[in-house]
Amino acid sequence: MPAPDVLIRARGLAKSFGGAVAVAGIDFDLHRGEAFGFLGPNGAGKSSTMRMIGCVSPPSGGELTILGLDPVADGPAIRARLGVVPQEDTLDVELTVRENLLIYGRYFGLPREVIAERTARLLEFVQLTDRAADQVDPLSGGMKRRLTIARSLINEPEILLLDEPTTGLDPQARHAVWDRLYRLKQQGVTLVLTTHYMDEAEQLCDRLVVMDRGKIAAEGSPRDLIGRYSTPEVLELRFDPAEHQQAADKLAELASPPGADGGAPALGPARPAQALAERLEVLADRVLLYTRDGDAALAAARGLGLEPVTFLVRRSTLEDVFLRLTGRQLED
Amino acid sequence: MTWSFAVREFRYWLTNYRRTWRGSIYSSMLNPLLYLGAMGIGLGTLVDAHGTARLGGLSYLAFLAPGLLAAAAMQAGVEESTYPVLGSVKWRRTYYAATASPLRPADLFHGHLMFTVMRLTMNSAIFLAVMAAFGAIASPWALAALPAAVLTGLAFAAPVEAWAITVTKDASFALIFRFGMIPLFLFSGTFFPITQLPAWLRPLAYLTPLWHGVALCRSLTLGTASAGGALAHVIYLAAVAAVSIAAGNRSYRRRLYV
Numbered sequence: 253m254p255a256p257d258v259l260i261r262a263r264g265l266a267k268s269f270g271g272a273v274a275v276a277g278i279d280f281d282l283h284r285g286e287a288f289g290f291l292g293p294n295g296a297g298k299s300s301t302m303r304m305i306g307c308v309s310p311p312s313g314g315e316l317t318i319l320g321l322d323p324v325a326d327g328p329a330i331r332a333r334l335g336v337v338p339q340e341d342t343l344d345v346e347l348t349v350r351e352n353l354l355i356y357g358r359y360f361g362l363p364r365e366v367i368a369e370r371t372a373r374l375l376e377f378v379q380l381t382d383r384a385a386d387q388v389d390p391l392s393g394g395m396k397r398r399l400t401i402a403r404s405l406i407n408e409p410e411i412l413l414l415d416e417p418t419t420g421l422d423p424q425a426r427h428a429v430w431d432r433l434y435r436l437k438q439q440g441v442t443l444v445l446t447t448h449y450m451d452e453a454e455q456l457c458d459r460l461v462v463m464d465r466g467k468i469a470a471e472g473s474p475r476d477l478i479g480r481y482s483t484p485e486v487l488e489l490r491f492d493p494a495e496h497q498q499a500a501d502k503l504a505e506l507a508s509p510p511g512a513d514g515g516a517p518a519l520g521p522a523r524p525a526q527a528l529a530e531r532l533e534v535l536a537d538r539v540l541l542y543t544r545d546g547d548a549a550l551a552a553a554r555g556l557g558l559e560p561v562t563f564l565v566r567r568s569t570l571e572d573v574f575l576r577l578t579g580r581q582l583e584d
Numbered sequence: 585m586t587w588s589f590a591v592r593e594f595r596y597w598l599t600n601y602r603r604t605w606r607g608s609i610y611s612s613m614l615n616p617l618l619y620l621g622a623m624g625i626g627l628g629t630l631v632d633a634h635g636t637a638r639l640g641g642l643s644y645l646a647f648l649a650p651g652l653l654a655a656a657a658m659q660a661g662v663e664e665s666t667y668p669v670l671g672s673v674k675w676r677r678t679y680y681a682a683t684a685s686p687l688r689p690a691d692l693f694h695g696h697l698m699f700t701v702m703r704l705t706m707n708s709a710i711f712l713a714v715m716a717a718f719g720a721i722a723s724p725w726a727l728a729a730l731p732a733a734v735l736t737g738l739a740f741a742a743p744v745e746a747w748a749i750t751v752t753k754d755a756s757f758a759l760i761f762r763f764g765m766i767p768l769f770l771f772s773g774t775f776f777p778i779t780q781l782p783a784w785l786r787p788l789a790y791l792t793p794l795w796h797g798v799a800l801c802r803s804l805t806l807g808t809a810s811a812g813g814a815l816a817h818v819i820y821l822a823a824v825a826a827v828s829i830a831a832g833n834r835s836y837r838r839r840l841y842v
Contacts, residue, residue, distance in 0.1 A: 269842070303842075306684060308683050308684070308840065308841055309841060309842060310841060327686075327688065328589070328686035328687070328688060329686070331684060331685060331686050332685075332686045334684070336684035338680060338681075338684065340677065341677075342676075342677040342678060342680045342681035342684075343681070344600070344676060344678050344681075345676065346600070346603065346676075347599065347600065351599060354599070355595075355596050355599055356681070356685065358592050358595055358596070359592050359593075359596075359682060359685035359686065359687055360685055360686060361588070361592065361686070403681075404684075407685075
């Protein structure tokens with residue numbers, strides 16, 4: 253029996269479609285009250301995992317227990333306690349905002365008075381009260397997303413599943429959605445979300461897994477993952493294209509051990525402090541130095557007689573972790 | 585439990601229908617008015633002038649009207665089961681919203697069939713009322729033609745819906761309209777008795793659900809039904825519907841639970 257605060261438990265969970273493997277055996281536990289993220293490029297298996305958790309996709313292998321129940325046998329009972337915000341909106345655009353919530357509340361078998369009371373509260377929460385009687389079709393993308401979130405809360409779910417909740421939204425709308433999700437988290441709702449936005453994962457997730465090609469490549473808190481797979485700071489240097497390669501070769505001296513070029517760096521604990529850069533990555537247009545101290549690295553680069561056209565010293569982000577773990581190649 | 589889930593989906597369709605019900609009632613009145621006026625009276629006057637021994641001495645209007653009643657039910661059943669189903673899974677994607685609730689794919693199928701049955705009942709009742717106004721009803725048994733027409737519509741709606749959920753492009757629907765519904769409409773005894781067909785074609789007509797629906801409705805509005813004959817038609821139509829519902833439970837699941 254899993255511990256009482258484990259809401260979802262997966263062991264060796266797998267999903268394949270015909271011959272194509274989408275999820276290749278993953279293990280994770282979701283604890284009550286946490287915000288848990290699946291981070292990964294397109295095609296990494298995030299949405300397939302979410303659909304299995306949502307009990308609309310029977311696993312091909314492994315174990316999955318949700319709220320102590322079996323998703324294949326007890327789908328309706330589990331779904332009654334889940335809220336789902338799908339990747340693409342599935343609102344009925346010909347109905348009004350309020351009717352969408354009414355329909356959804358009925359799907360969960362809620363009495364009319366309960367639906368009316370929750371509708372008023374939820375529309376207030378997502379700031380759509382004044383649009384309650386309007387048709388959904390003309391609403392903006394951000395409003396539709398917020399309505400979808402309100403709809404997913406109509407049954408007061410124990411777990412809220414969000415599949416790329418802010419993909420396709422403009423920055424204002426994204427922040428509005430994050431703000432609502434953060435409040436839900438504060439209220440103790442357990443969140444599971446997928447995203448390929450690093451800032452979203454850093455803002456919202458207590459704990460996350462990085463997925464790549466159907467597997468879990470790393471697991472931890474955002475801070476933890478940055479500490480393990482990147483350096484505190486990153487120095488980005490851009491040189492004149494004619495000098496780019498030459499500069500990169502020189503900079504390699506700053507990284508230890510000498511000659512490390514970022515091609516296949518060994519993962520591991522931080523190297524001795526005397527190295528100015530732990531790792532060097534040469535891109536087509538930039539050279540990235542992963543370092544404890546970006547300004548010191550910049551000074552050292554100048555000491556080698558290099559003068560970049562532009563430079564940027566920044567803190568390491570999850571994006572650096574993500575790209576290191578999942579590579580820079582475009583996934584189809 | 586099972587029923588209550590399907591009823592939730594039925595109520596979704598009802599909510600949706602609230603916006604369009606008026607227009608749909610006008611068109612279900614217009615359809616029999618046009619057909620019975622043009623073919624029952626216009627063409628019927630010509631037919632009747634040449635003698636209707638082959639129709640058993642009936643007026644052409646009285647012969648034609650119940651056939652059109654059954655054919656209209658077929659048409660309404662097929663229409664309700666094509667675009668609305670594809671729309672729910674492809675354009676509006678509302679089926680995906682519903683599958684995230686406790687409802688199962690089969691509940692969505694059954695809920696929509698309930699709505700289709702309601703629409704068929706409304707359509708057929710209006711059709712029968714128009715028939716009465718045209719004086720095309722000869723027997724009080726015509727009241728039983730209402731459930732008969734609804735059953736005929738369901739015998740089309742269930743298989744078409746079981747198939748429509750597997751479709752990915754609406755172009756597929758044009759095919760069944762053109763090569764399924766129109767030939768059935770023309771050659772299932774609606775406009776002329778199938779004894780007029782070449783002998784080798786008749787068994788094919790007996791296999792089509794529409795012929796059973798037409799024969800059943802006609803025997804009821806004319807008051808010529810025999811218990812055995814009517815029962816055979818009902819069993820045939822009900823069997824088509826039942827087998828299709830079993831197939832649809834499966835196809836809905838396969839499409840929505842991948």
